[in-house]
Amino acid sequence: MTRDSEQILSINSLRIGYKSGKDENLLLPPLTASARRGEMIALIGKNGIGKSTLLRTIAGLQPSLGGDIIYSGKSIREYSRTDLARTIGYISTEIVKVSNMRVYDLVALGRFPHTNWFGKIDRNNHDIITDAIEKTGMSTLSWRFISELSDGERQKATIARILAQDTGILVMDEPTAFLDIGSKFEILHLMHLLSQKSGKTIIFSTHDLNVAMCQADKIWLIVDNRLLEGAPEDLMLQGEFDHLFDSSTMKYNSEDGTYSFITENRGEINVSGEGIMLHYTKKALNRAGFSVSEGEMLPFLKLPSGKCSRWQLIYGSSLMEFESLYDFITCISSSNPATI
């Protein structure tokens, strides 16, 4: 079993939740999952289902109510706090607000489990800190105060901190929440590099299904009170994403892995055309609540092609022409479907 040696984390019948007095508030039935070295794992599930609690329990910040977490063959219970901090790093959604703290100071705190009682930063520690700052592309900002950073820069500094901690496993609770789209992809790219080049195992929660589908090697999907694991494509082929969100308003499109709102079906239209023009026309029609199908008696939409640069709608003996999809959609949305 050579593959088993790569297994860096496994959780067995883990019971997560909160204890108040004698009452146990179990969030989910016992969970079982595993992670290998260098894997990027996306944790997906509805809000409030217990993603953050699971991540906090894995990171050892919160006691489990039962079951076990095994790191490299050893139970979490056998780790001291310092040893655990050398094994697993954690980033929460909480924004660190400390005035007068420089990026370097923040990253230096990552060395906490490796330094002596006074937290002395020697040459070796300094080199590791500098290296972590370089890897996250923060070298030019290392002497800035963290209160002066943008959201994306602050997240990079936080990741540099977890890198300086030098752990095999990185647990990140929604690392890309609150970020603009540019910073989001920078952070994702960084995470990808860390798992590929440095062999870090990254477990992150996200709401962005697209990100999870494209970036993750494996998905931990919490749905219907159970945790399913597998490659994103496996879960998709099994149809597990279909029920992830409230299915009365959202519909999952398994071809492109996106969700869309379910709108009232207002009618059917027969469309002729091909390629990207067909793709986007369909998309616009779906949004407006029309489905595309082939039927002799249906209104017929001819897409721009050749000399004709207009959308032509033919219904019975009448013909309407539209300059753009916008005009077309506006027209058919405002009119009574029966009249088309």
Next chain:
Amino acid sequence: MAESHVTSGRRDKIVFILLILLVVLFLLLDVFFGSVSFTPSDIIHALFHTTKSPLNTIIFDFRIPKALTAFTVGIALSLSGLQMQTLFRNPMAGPDVLGISSGASLGVAFVILGFSANISTGGLTGLGNWILIAASWAGAGAVMIFIMSISSRIREIMTILIIGIMLSSGISAIVTIMQYFSAESMLKSYVIWTMGSLGNLTSSQLNVLFICVSAGILLSIASAKMLNAISLGENYAKSIGLNMKLSRVVIFVSTSILTGSVTAFCGPIGFIGIAVPHISRILLRTSDHRILIPGTILTGGIIMLISDIISQLPGSESVLPVNSVTSLIGIPVVIWVILRNRKYSGVF
């Protein structure tokens, strides 16, 4: 990057050298100014002649002990303020605001008003000093435990401040009731104690104070690394390997000893604990407690020496209660901090 690293280190060094020079300067000035005025040559004469002249007595038995007391008190209150601000992640935390000083006062009130008839604080010796200081620790510690247990449940900064203020008021109500039922002589010594005084310590009390504050300083140096982690918040602190329970105990013992010891002998001295940590943060521009702690020690000593000098009203023969001087120095700093951080977030 390496350059800024170096320049920042150099800046710290300059600030520390300046602070040490200021400590020496104000120690000398504090010895020099008082209700009896003399010339610098008198002091030098007294320092090098051991004959028992009145001048000698004034300098060795009154001025120098008082200056050292001021310095020690400044260190103790500022350090406990710094630790509380970081522990509670609250820029407005301090021994007086959170009611820790009041707790210590209650302990002192039990000793002065309750048990030891006919003994003023100045008259306590030997074991009596330790009883007084232990009562003060117990009072400070009890309030500190209460606030810590609340703050672990309620994260709202304002709520904790309001509870601290309510505690102070409640405790002073209890003390007022005790005053009402106590004898006149005890009442007088208690009222004088509440005004705060640096000059009434006997040499044995001074020794006890030095021992206790030294212990508190050592503990706070030992907590520097923990405080750095705690400033990130409890979750992150735990995730980088901090033993939160141990840190709480160390900081709790350290702040209780520092606040309790000073309050026992010198009375409740306000606003040094809140204000000084902010001043040292402004001077050193860092969040690293390994730098902030020595910085706060020096700044606290200096501010308290300045307060003592002002309370002597140089050039006049009357003396102000040191408590009001520290309030007048500290309150503007506190107001400035509030105005600068209206949202009460990310101050330290």
